[in-house]
Amino acid sequence: MEFTPTSVPELLESARQQASSGRPADALMTARAVLQREPENLAALDLAARAAWSLGDLRAAESYWQTALRAHPFCAEAYNNLGALYAGNGQREAAKASFLHALGIAPDYADAHANLGALYIELGQLTDAVACYRRVTELRPEEATAHYRLGILLKELGGVVEAEACYRRAIELRPEWDEPYNNLGVLLVQQKRYPEAEECFRLAITRNPDGVDGRSNLGVLLAKSGRFAAAAVFLEEAAALGADQPEVHYNLGNVLAEMNRFGAAEACYRRALLIRPDHADAHYNLGNLLARLMRFNEAQASFRCALAARPGFPEALNNLGNLLALHQFHGEAEEYYRRALALEPGLADARWNLGLLLLALGEFEEGWELYEARYHPEIRQNPWRLPELPFPQWGGEDLRGKSIVIWPEQGFGDEIQFVRYLPLLRERGVARLTLVCKDELKQLFLDSAVGADRIVALSETEQLEAHEYWCYSLSVPRHLGTRVETIPAAVPYLTATPLRMRGWGERLPAAGFRVGLVWKGAPGHRNDASRSLPGLASLAPLWSVPGLAFIGLQKDAGEPAASFPEQPLLDLGPELRDFADTAAVIAQLDLVICVDTAVAHLAGALGKPCWVLLPYHATDWRWMIGREDSPWYPGVLRLFRQEKLGEWDEVVARVRKALSEVAGLG
Template sequence: MTTARQQAETLFHTGNQQMEAGDDAGAERSFLLALAQDPGLAEAHANLAYLHERAGDAAAAEARYRRALALSPDCLQIALNLGSLLLDGKRFAEAEAIGRQALQIAPGEPAAWSNLGVLLACMKREDEAEQCYRIALALDDGYDKARFNLSYILLRQGRFDEGWRCLEARNWYEYLNRHFTFPRWRGEALTGKSLVITIEAGHGDMIQLCRYAAVLKSRGASRIAIICHPGLTTLFRSLQDVDAVFSITGELPSNGWDYWSPPLSLPRHCRTDLDSIPARIPYLAADPAGIEVWSRRLSTTARRVGLVWKGSPGFENDADRSLPSVALLAPLASVPGIQFVSLQKGRGEDEIAGAPLPLLPLGGELQDFAETAAVVSALDLVISVDTAVAHLAGALGKPCWLLLPDYRTDWRWLTERTDTPWYPTLRLFRQPAGGGWEPVMARVGQALREWVAG
């Protein structure tokens, strides 16, 4: 006779198979049926928690994780999952308590140390976070998650030598390694050689790092190609040191070149430190005819200021880097003599009608970054959250005021500085400790008055 426990385990395994097949609804039913047979099956509670978390129901996920951990207090993975959930909700003290519990469960497990390091880094306790990552690596030098996490602290602090080396722990470009028949570049001599800079990460990353084409040419490379997002192909053809541009959605070369490299590896192999960041600005250019076309849409008497208040919702820290509402732009409205131009495209465009200041809505008309570059080139200033448009303005040599969150500020903006060696024309406006956009926008409003008056 089959026991209730055996029936529960059979249903649990069925649920796992359904979850792996993407049938979350079927998996949830199986896990619930398993628990009806055996309410103490911790693994079923944990997997239900994971499904709730994936569906965006954090409260239900937390309840299930806590029940699972109570039933199986020595299960490291449940503790790690619960800690990550609490961190996502910025419940730092509770997350730290669970993180310490995870270390008690498995003090020799590198994942426990690395996860605690992530939490401490988010809390700006970077010395403690670094120690956690190094303990994880001492336990297992091949635990690349810890090395990758460590890279962000090092780069944010300007410790580029070790930071670039640790950043090599990422491995999200393996498909390109399989595609190319020529080797990856790891710093070999480039005289007379050709190299393909591949696509990596987002549009902003590509705009920031395409500058290395000129560095590679200065090291003797005979030909340089770039593989990029479709929206960047026309713009990148303005790069003087690039011989070919390929869209990632088109046909890509698999042979005929000597080397390939992900762009985020170029600073390491070009030995970039804080004092040697290539900053020959501008290194991108808009089409003069396009600038003329868009200029006709703009004021000829007022200062022209472009605005971007939201980034892509898919970015991991978007809830913090984007303004939650266009209403936060209100302190800019009282500054006279300015035509405000919305460069917002897609998400955020629906807020324009309710904006607290008049906006010329051009963002929705822009078909690619070449057109965006033409508009930006016709402006006097860009004010933007941390998105690709800010990188574009910097690469074009256009003055740009960058609005930065206090929580998980991107590594490339370093710490505390109001300027950036990556883009000399950028001015950084940071949230105060603990966050909040109101103080930032009040400072931006005052700076804008001084800018107009000056």
Template sequence: MRFFRANGATPAGLTLKHRATSGTRVAGLRGVHGVFKSTTMATLHAEELSRPEQRHPASSNSVQRDAKFADALAKVKPLLDSDAVMSESDLVQALNIAAVCSLGLRKAEEAEVYWRRLIDVQPDFVDAYNSLGILLKGLNRLQDAEAIYRQMLSVYPDHAEGLNNLGAVLFDLNRLPEAEAAYRAALAKRPDFAEASHNLGKALHAANRFAEAEEAYRQALQIEPSKVEIHIHLGNTLEQLDRLTEADEAFQAALAIRFDVPEVHHNRAIVLKTLGRLSESEASYRRALAFRPDFHLARFSLGSLLLSLGRYEEGWPLYEARYDQEGRIHHHSAAVLQCPRWRGETLAGKTLLVWQEDGLGDMIQFGRYLPVLKAQGVARITFACAAPLRRMFAGVDCVDEVMSHGEALLRSSTYDSWTSLISVPAYLRTTLSTIPPKLRLTPDPALVQQWAERLAGLPRGRRIGVVWKGNPKHHNDAKRSVRSLATLAPLWSVPGLTFLSLQKGQGEDEANAAPANQPLLHLGSDLKDFADTAAIVAQLDLLICVDTSSAHLAASLGKRCWMMLPAHDVDWRWMRDRTDSPWYPETLRLFRQARGESWDAAIERVRDALRTVAF
């Protein structure tokens, strides 16, 4: 039997050209895998850029293709299984045909066996390494894929495509410095290798080296200007660099090449929202959904935009799309809890598990729905939450039991249903005019007395709490947190005030080592949980803070709170352009950083307000 080259025609007349590629993701910022955020950039895979008719071929064509694979495999498999005598060249070609056909018939394990046999027979057969590496990477066997590419490079150390493919595997393993080195080595061998430049940009972006990522993407575009995914990545990077007009131009360039990619419309909508072009942003989200109605991230993002505009009736149901995207904490909750998720059914006489899956501040803000649920006749409400919240919520009248997530998970099958507090307004159809009153929190009198003794030695005058940094894991922390305690220095110049630091986590080191010219009593390091914080806040006249959980606590306790908001990526709940909040109408005042403005300017406005406020 005569054998043909693997990139030519098989005896069945089937083209078996098998081009090696890196197989890496081709777009997007990798969003946090916890709480959904409205500025999470969409990602897509290379196969998603194929036309719909290519992704979903007609069944008759699929049958014909499978028949050709099966026919070609039937011709070579008996010879390989019987160890028939053939030349090395014929054996190599037969093994490659068998591997490609097996893969075409979705028999990955058999394809792997054939390619490994081929490598044993002819260790310098480059296509076998690349094909096997792509297969293993697609199966998420990343260590095995790495081993194959390193074996290939031991034979061909200057092989640019092999270096690029190794970099793609190392990128997926989150070994970014090694991935960068592999991509740079590939470019040293082939300077016009657009895919390696593109992949280098992705590695640099993932390492938050955005300016260098931009340079790599622009180099790739000089070589392949019509590559839509490079324009997408460039747009994402420019958005991170806060060069929003240029980011919009990059996304428009991508759309000029391919208008039907929903991720581009989604990511452009984020940029348009930040630019304040809200109607265009909404339209762009809706175009993304027109191209892919089950694009759950776009539904969530559109919901966030509408909520920020006060259009709650449409926004809340869309916001529930956070439960539909695999890999997110909300989707995981729905999968592991052993009782139905509440979707507005009657609760009279039922047991309800309230499950925290969002931030600490979210639970305080939406805790206002606990008495609303209780009023619907719930027989028993159990609140599963993080440790810092438990002692405080144990004192809330409408909560019958507070426990850890682990304990609640084990007992979840005993409840009639479960819900997240942030889902409740969707099913109660909350509007701006029907937001329930804030949750009534009562500080523990014993803790209040304990902290009062600590505060007794302070000078006479008004007590002002400060929190200048939020959770460092928050996706927007770099913008919403004030860079250092020293930035608040203008506040110290207002006479008659005593400042207390409630800072926890990042920023505590600054507070503990505050210079002598900063009149600050640091208490944050001694706070065990929110019960302690509530006992202190109850004895303050004002809390000045960034967007963090302390603001929700102070406002819920009825204490005056001034919140400083960044210009970029303000959370939907604080709406647009307002200095007040419908969630805390009597206690919260918002100081918004203007676009292009430093925190220094915003803090000067806070200082001016401090000088004139009537306590």
């Protein structure tokens, strides 16, 4: 026979059992049976309120607790429960008042402190929340959750040391819990304590094998140290476990992009955006990936989506500016660079890109200033670093009676182009001028008497004595106030020695119009895919011009003359030991035809006619915009520009026509 409770204590016990077993409707009915007998029974009112809340009847729950408080005005628990009801319903001020009432009655009521702390977090009052959770840890020192939450708050407020102690205390109290390990690991990453952080993330994974955060955090950390393959494994596992978490797919996309797994990276970014369409960083990195793949229109759309999601996104403004500059929308590109800098004046990439654009437009005054950002450590593709010299970098100070070192940067062509400034420094009264250069250029500069007291190769810099100043070669124009109209443009300013010329002259064809060829630049150059020709075969239309003698000056990636039996090519490139040798050959040619590489600058500096084939994409600033000549090498350089991205055939056709006219043979 089933027992039927009849007394109030029996009914209350039955209601408690019904509530704990997930039967709130039965619990409410039983509690009401008690209230019919004893309308102010505190336990019955509390049980009825909890049951009504479980059933979604918030008004009834509030009414039961309000009734309890009218009958029992000093019941702290009722105030705390009513506050929790208000907080869950978004009535934050009412909740705050209820929690404070509870604590006014019972100052050591830990649950009320914890609930008030959680409410303060919602209200953005983190300092007050910290005070609440501190009190909870004092009242319940063995409660791991309170220490953990206090750690989160302290980290948010910058209390790194105390936050770490809180996380470690939570781990000590509840070592099987993975979340404190994860948060401690994140804290350690911020302090660059990477080995300790890695251990924390691995322990989090051990504690929760199905957890997403530990794997995701470990994957990001491994990627930070360049261990991309291992990072991808953990992030792929995290993505499988947390298929609905956009950040995991985004981080995996970043790692796959670093591994050049572009298709998979794109799929990850698009998966992240499917889950969270307003993920600005995913739009931005997808744009970077698409730009890298030369899918420029899609990249531009991605950057615009990033800006729609986050209007104050300076990096997206900068990269959108790059794409606009690529498509020759120079005014719009400048606008986006300036908008990026208005948001973040120190953004090195935007300063550098705007500087490049202004220099290309001939606006040298501001351009040189911004161009100084080129060796900022935040520029990712920047291979240049400040030399470790025991004397200061020149900032434009008076050089009369002083000594200075001119330090090389960037490529061979840059050193050749800017060595022209040494005589101008002499005019400033420099007492001692030392030129440091790459080893391959030393003999050329010695032969040409460029104006230095001493020329030191990079391999010899341990012998460099003390000077008052040092300066990058490409910073000299800024300090000397160079404008387009004041470029020191007298050519030639380099020479080849008669002895070298005689030696190489014996190798050159005695008859014909001598044309030197260079069809590829250095493969390590960041724009080499665009600036170099696919191969020597791209120049084959030139073979049909009669009376020409072609000389190969290509040192690397050359093709043997036997590849083109219809046009003999004297391939001297592999035999050229340094730029002094190359200069001796060029000095005896009638014309040089080359892509944008150091040979163009060498020919120009020697005063030798040179035609330069320029790409549509990322044309170097020094060739400026819309010009067919160069103010750096007036009268000797002629520029042939691509009109469409990647299309060299039309450029070579124009060169062939011009070659026929100039050689007088067409």
